[in-house]
Amino acid sequence: MNFGLIVIGDEILSGKRQDRHLAKAIELLAARGLRLSWARYLGDEREQIAAALREAFRSGDAVFSCGGIGATPDDHTRQAAASALGVPLELHPEARELITQRMRDMAAEKGVAFDPDSPDNRRRLHMGEFPRGAAIVPNPYNRIPGFSVGEVHFLPGFPVMAHPMMEWLLDTRYAALQGTQRQRERSFIVMGALEATLTPLMEAVEAAHVQVRVFSLPSVDHPQWGRHVELGVKGPAAAADAAFEDLRAGLARLQVQFGPEMVR
Incomplete structure (x- = not known):
């Protein structure tokens, strides 16, 4: 199995932020006797992302996609993934629980009552809307999960979140492959x-x-x-x-x- 990486975000292509995912993916794979076969950088263009994801889903490769899974207007990855698969977005029940617990914790930290129906909290639940049939990728940093469809795994753009999630996938989903690509x-x-x-x-x-x-x-x-x-x-x-x-x-x-x- 090949491993691929997709990094999404205008801020990477403009130079506003430096990519940290490529070097880390190479490091994490190499530590497990695996190697990165390819990488792509994409801007925040929904159709471009969807086209790249169609290729990723067809490839059979294990692909880590970093970035664009938030709920602001410039986040397009969840919608592009659903389009590439030809399925709707749905609020994942486990994601709903995880995000709700995160919102409860945030309210407690601020010393305010938790209101699940506030506009802000309703918008936050959009981060749990994944393509139908997706599975959860746990996020140890703040509980707001990523998701997997087949061998393509969708992670946040923040390295502090994405990299532990990538490690978790390598040590669970791909544990049996470790050492097989050592060179x-x-x-x-x-x-x-x-x-x-x-x-x-x-x-x-x-x-x-x-x-x-x-x-x-x-x-x-x-x-x-x-x-x-x-x-x-x-x-x-x-x-x-x-x-x-x-x-x-x-x-x-x-x-x-x-x-x-x-x-x-």
Whole structure:
């Protein structure tokens, strides 16, 4: 199963706020021997979000969607998800209870009586309107839940909420997958060789080791190595080690200068 990430919000695309979800998703997955296959950034455009979610639902990938599940006019994710699925939004009974309890707590903190029929509290219940058939994703920060439909999981835009919810999904829904995508990455720093010169070797190593990907990362101004190419392989540990030795032998045949080795 692939893992994907969708980050939603005009504030990300405008630079008003910096995205923190991509780096955290990579970190949480890597800690569990999993990896992120793709990521998308979207603005607050309902039709654009709906189109992206249709693809996500069809993909069969496990997808974390962060942002836009509130109840203000610029939040479109819940409505876009329902549109993508062709189902109505409905107030989820468990979400209703969780949000109501949150409202009770807020009233108690302020020392005022709880009024479930106040306009503000009625609007807050909109945050519990999910596409029909959705399941709850618990929010340990303030009880206001996210939701899942199939393998697509909808989380708040706030990192302090979204990231524990993402961890919960990985450790419950996807616990059986942990460790199945663990990879080893090994590389050389190659000096004085162009990528064009290295390409035939890269193609040969990748053809001989079908589980492995070969990569090159050129740099022109590295503070330590100057102009160089980081040339390496990544894949399952045993396959990556075998491919790396073939890479080493190929570089020796090319008589290029290569030095430091890195393992990740």
